[in-house]
Amino acid sequence: MSLDHYTYRVTWSPEDGEHVGLCIEFPSLSWLAETPEEALAGVRKVVAEVVADLEANGELIPQPLAEKHYSGEFRVRIPPELHRQLALMAAEQGVSLNRLASAKLAGQVLSR
Structure with missing residues (x-):
């Protein structure tokens, strides 16, 4: 080290x-x-x-x-209504909920 x-x-x-x-x-x-x-x-x-x-x-x-290893995974608890809104948004954009959340965390805008 x-x-x-x-x-x-x-x-x-x-x-x-x-x-x-x-x-x-x-x-x-x-x-x-x-x-x-x-x-x-x-x-x-x-x-x-x-x-x-x-x-x-x-x-x-x-x-x-x-030097730490990062798995690329972490859990976030959100209210059910927000979960629903994000799932709808992901479906409308034709991407997975994971992809949508990852893009939002990175401050990216998804385009089709």
Whole structure:
């Protein structure tokens, strides 16, 4: 596992007046800096230190999201009336309910 495989993000923090470096796999960690580059370098350093500490103590190290396997399936409970509306919409468009729901989640418009 490489520290480079973690999901890093740098954004502006209006509250702090600085850039903040974040790591999705370690939501409690962040690093404030004047430049985006410094914020990224800072959060990467903190993640490296935390991973080293976890390793040294035999604790579980979070798996990078990029290395996880996704099945492509998840269940969503919806009200029966919405289920009916979506089934009708799918039938009208000549696609499966799964295809319609997948397209809607992706923000796509289906065309015949």
